[in-house]
Amino acid sequence: NAGVTQTPKFQVLKTGQSMTLQCAQDMNHNSMYWYRQDPGMGLRLIYYSASEGTTDKGEVPNGYNVSRLNKREFSLRLESAAPSQTSVYFCASSVGPSYEQYFGPGTRLTVT
Amino acid sequence: AQTVTQSQPEMSVQEAETVTLSCTYDTSENNYYLFWYKQPPSRQMILVIRQEAYKQQNATENRFSVNFQKAAKSFSLKISDSQLGDTAMYFCAFMKQVGSQGNLIFGKGTKLSVKP
Numbered sequence: 596n597a598g599v600t601q602t603p604k605f606q607v608l609k610t611g612q613s614m615t616l617q618c619a620q621d622m623n624h625n626s627m628y629w630y631r632q633d634p635g636m637g638l639r640l641i642y643y644s645a646s647e648g649t650t651d652k653g654e655v656p657n658g659y660n661v662s663r664l665n666k667r668e669f670s671l672r673l674e675s676a677a678p679s680q681t682s683v684y685f686c687a688s689s690v691g692p693s694y695e696q697y698f699g700p701g702t703r704l705t706v707t
Numbered sequence: 708a709q710t711v712t713q714s715q716p717e718m719s720v721q722e723a724e725t726v727t728l729s730c731t732y733d734t735s736e737n738n739y740y741l742f743w744y745k746q747p748p749s750r751q752m753i754l755v756i757r758q759e760a761y762k763q764q765n766a767t768e769n770r771f772s773v774n775f776q777k778a779a780k781s782f783s784l785k786i787s788d789s790q791l792g793d794t795a796m797y798f799c800a801f802m803k804q805v806g807s808q809g810n811l812i813f814g815k816g817t818k819l820s821v822k823p
Contacts, residue, residue, distance in 0.1 A: 638811070698744075
């Protein structure tokens with residue numbers, strides 16, 4: 596089992612460019628999440644999908660959109676990247692909303 | 708709103724010694740979960756231990772154990788027989804049992820260095 600995988604591992608964007616971060620899990624989990632981690636801070640929830648076909652905003656959703664493509668995949672899109680979105684992005688999954696979450700390896704994104 | 712506080716930004720410990728990392732939280736909920744996650748230099752977030760608030764017994768996972776004090780809203784992590792591979796950031800996290808939608812609230816982390 597690969598667990599939770601994320602692509603790409605690193606990305607540099609110019610202000611205004613768009614991109615999509617990909618996440619997939621092979622654990623047959625129902626719930627998936629996107630977090631960002633900024634220096635000196637813990638992770639903060641951007642968006643989540645409690646089950647296939649549903650998505651909802653977390654603590655810091657502005658500037659992002661998500662798609663739960665199927666049970667395995669949950670993508671995060673930046674439509675017009677800004678320097679404030681420079682961060683490390685983590686995808687996670689869990690059996691359900693009240694269960695422990697398992698994280699991917701993260702994507703380091705730099706917006707110049 | 709729930710908050711999680713880790714008051715020790717950095718700690719160090721000698722190999723084979725025991726170290727305790729502190730975590731306090733603020734909530735009006737009665738039922739919730741608490742977690743410790745480890746983030747080594749590889750950046751991977753790894754679940755270390757989980758505690759359900761309704762359980763009085765402290766969770767234990769090999770060399771890792773917690774001291775859960777519900778009334779004091781305290782959830783410390785004890786690492787026994789520290790190993791070099793324990794060097795990492797450690798994050799305490801809180802999740803409501805009902806209505807959380809899986810939203811983990813993280814502390815800012817404690818950087819632990821294990822010295823040979």
